[in-house]
Amino acid sequence: MNGEASLPQQRADSNPASTSVEPRRPSFLTSHGIHTMRAHNRALSAAALISLAVGRVALGGGATFEYIPNAISANDMSPDGRFVVGSLTSLVEGEEVIYRTYRWDRVSGTILVLPQPGFSAVAVSDDGTVIAGDILDPETNAEVAAIWHLATNEWTALGGLPTGLLCPSRSNSYEISGDGSVVVGLAWADGCKGRAFRWTEATGMVQLELLANDGNRASVANAAGSFVGGFAQGTQSRTPAVWTVDGGMTIDPTATAVGEVFGMNDAGSIVLGTMDGKAVKWTNNLTVQTQLGNGSLMAGWVGTPMDVAGNGTIVGFDRLGPSRRAWIQVGGTGPLLNLKSYLEGNGLSFPTNMIIGICQAISIDGSTIVGHGATGGNGAWIATIDAEPLCPTDIDPPGGDGVIDGSDLGSMLGFWGPCPGCEADFNGDGTVDGDDLGTLLGTWGVCAGAPGACCFGSGCAQLTQGECAAAGGTFLGAYSPCNPTICDNNDLCADAIDITAKINGGPILADNSAATPGQFGGEDTDLPEGSPTCQWALEPWAAHNSIWYRFEAPGNGIVSVAICDVDFPVTANDTLVALYSGECGSLVEVWCAEDGCLDQEYNSVLQFAYGLEPGGTYYLCIMNSGGWFGSLPGTFAFSITSP
Structure with missing residues (x-):
């Protein structure tokens, strides 16, 4: 679904040898690898509501890039872009570390600090009232998957599998369905081995079919929670896998391909993942595999697609060791574009040495992107692209043709005089008059802000002229098709x-x-x-x-x-x-x-x-x-x- 599960954390789980990816909560490096910091359980009686003043660092050309104050991660977003969830900076009191999670309501402009014992918030329902995450069990201090409900402002543990009672970590949430009734993730069982699970209130936590050579995880689901993606331990490393409630399969029947599923659209008809180091998407019931661009933004890096908008635009990032580079594929075709360059093409200005690391989710209309790992800020960020019409004076034919000419002038003159709400009332004063005529004549000719074909070698993407230039392509003209x-x-x-x-x-x-x-x-x-x-x-x-x-x-x-x-x-x-x-x-x-x-x-x-x-x-x-x-x-x- 849109705003799919946050990027899987590296754990001593089903595949210790696999390439590490982002932790979903604060972590630190030791000589033994990546370990998760544990916090003592500290109950807070109520969530804190904070009025949010977002730190905007760049603005212009219809696009914004903003840091979310005190947030170290933006893990998920509701499809309409209203609610964002993730982790805030931790509090340290003596030897005690207190993790804080949040839900940001972008309409009201407030951050709701979620109560303890929750230490991660990884996925949010479409209406923002249910959040999937993890808590530390008050009795055993073991990690347990949990859900938070706005109605009660409390976390409810989802438990674990029967054969994992003695494991130090019982389960972890990775994704939630659109209505908040289904949670999928990773549970520990059978000697503390990784198992993919699906939870509902009616069934409790149910293990999904065990695939390939042990070590399974459910990382993402469609909006209904009926189709699940993740990985199984293949013959070499992690291999992409999918499940329904009736069974599962590895996408490569031999389980030799290395990769995993990271995202999918709400319908589950577009599945995103990595296959042998390349970013790919699967369509037509997984029968068609399409490489995204060159498979990665940077040669030799691993392309990792995370989410897809309703118009096909895909966001993700490249990874190589600890390094990350965020990218976007506009419309789901053409090359992968550096997200920083893409935003610069929409009028923003960034410091030369700034790096945007990880894209986590994109809204259904493609106008809002969230993620974390940007240099020079607090970590978590949100970017928006103005969805206003690029050429409001292009009114004839309906929908525009990319050129402001005599047909548009004729249509405007047909509205002349008092005309509140008319499409030719460009300044919105209720009258089509000389001011509106001046606006139209000032934009005469080809609509400069309209997208068109942008060539990268033999590849093509629909971009504006500024986006194309920032991405190093050759612009073929407004409204020219790929x-x-x-x-x-x-x-x-x-x-x-x-x-x-x-x-x-x-x-x-x-x-x-x-x-x-x-x-x-x-x-x-x-x-x-x-x-x-x-x-x-x-x-x-x-x-x-x-x-x-x-x-x-x-x-x-x-x-x-x-x-x-x-x-x-x-x-x-x-x-x-x-x-x-x-x-x-x-x-x-x-x-x-x-x-x-x-x-x-x-x-x-x-x-x-x-x-x-x-x-x-x-x-x-x-x-x-x-x-x-x-x-x-x-x-x-x-x-x-x-x-």
């Missing part, structure tokens, strides 16, 4: 993209602005001498910014190519298209065309090139004409058809 071919590097004939399957298919999106040779007057050495022949007569400069495609000729030997699609944002001007037979290095021009599109005066149509050898390979080169400075590279769409 497409499997738009970011491909096909500057050379040898890198020509096969478009055989696109004959009589949809438009092929392209961008030749970064093609080499990219300077005006640059000559493509792949082109035969004297080609293309359809350039202007006496043209002294060669064609430039050429990109290459190839296809197998259809059975009738006829194709048409048109660079005339106007539904895609077109920034290229004065293109030409040439068709070649032969092989790269010894091409022969077959057909050539310049201009001809009815809606785009200087873009081209190659109409009915016939006599092609059925099944033969042909090369298509699209380029800008040489000879005048109005021939500009950019984005365009073309189609290839056969009658």
Whole structure:
């Protein structure tokens, strides 16, 4: 579910040899590894309510980044982004350590300090009234999974498994269902070995099916609490595992793959985890595994996806030893972006040496992210991205088209005069008048704040121009869509993209602005001498910014190519298209065309090139004409058809 379980703690549990990950409560290093500090039970009669003044350190461009005062972790968040839970800094009185947990209500602006004996708060129900965490059992001082209810302001122990009564730690919570009725986590049994559990008030704590080679843990669940993810001890290390109430399975049937499940969406239809060091997601009932970006933000680090928003955006972090780097994958496609760079692209300013460590959760609308491990602050943080319309003056057609032009002006004039609440009343004074007209004219042209395709090598993500620049990508224009071919590097004939399957298919999106040779007057050495022949007569400069495609000729030997699609944002001007037979290095021009599109005066149509050898390979080169400075590279769409 959104705001899934906090990142699993490193424990002397089912897999001592596995890579360590974040503790869910304060820990310290000793010569023997990571150990959890224990606190003596100290009962507090009531929770403390604190008015919260969040420490905002950066603001601008519709985004914020704030530290949560005195908080060392932000472990979970309700799907609507209202409630955040985690741990506050501890109090030390003599030899006694008093752990404090909290629930932050962002609407009221207050932090509720939860009562003892709770020492961790790891997951919150959708309405914020139930929290899963852990307490120290007053009688045995053993760690026990527990839930807190707002109605009683008390923790209730969930107990343990019958064969784990003598274990120093009975159980630990990791996740709670949306309605707060189901808790899943780790229990100790059968000689103090790790067991995945599922708890409800009706059933009590029930062990889930034991998978693979012992050592199981339930780390996350869907909103209903009916589908659970985590890990089992595989043949080498932890291996990803899932359960229902009726049974379980390792995602790799052989249990040899190394990894675990860290998150999932509310429906359980998108499952997030690590597989052999790479961040992945599983869909289609776990039958499709997709690597997220390159699998990690930083080469050689382990990519760890934690949560997914309703629009597919995924947040997580990389880990290498004790080091962490937070990242985001916008829309669930394209590369992993450094979260710090992404926020800078939304107008924030951070110190150069600042590091944002761990993303824990993202709200269902993708506007709010929480986590911890940022340098220069208290540890726990919250980041928001403004969800307001990027271009409020883009009112025609409904929903906008990315351009402020005459259609928007005409729509605004249709609302002229008193019109409270009208979409054309940009300043909200109840009247559409000259002030609103000035606002519209001031934003005339392409909506600069709108997202578009941002290319990273052959990868693509939907980002704003600022986000793309901060992330080191190439921005293709507002509202330009990502497409499997738009970011491909096909500057050379040898890198020509096969478009055989696109004959009589949809438009092929392209961008030749970064093609080499990219300077005006640059000559493509792949082109035969004297080609293309359809350039202007006496043209002294060669064609430039050429990109290459190839296809197998259809059975009738006829194709048409048109660079005339106007539904895609077109920034290229004065293109030409040439068709070649032969092989790269010894091409022969077959057909050539310049201009001809009815809606785009200087873009081209190659109409009915016939006599092609059925099944033969042909090369298509699209380029800008040489000879005048109005021939500009950019984005365009073309189609290839056969009658």
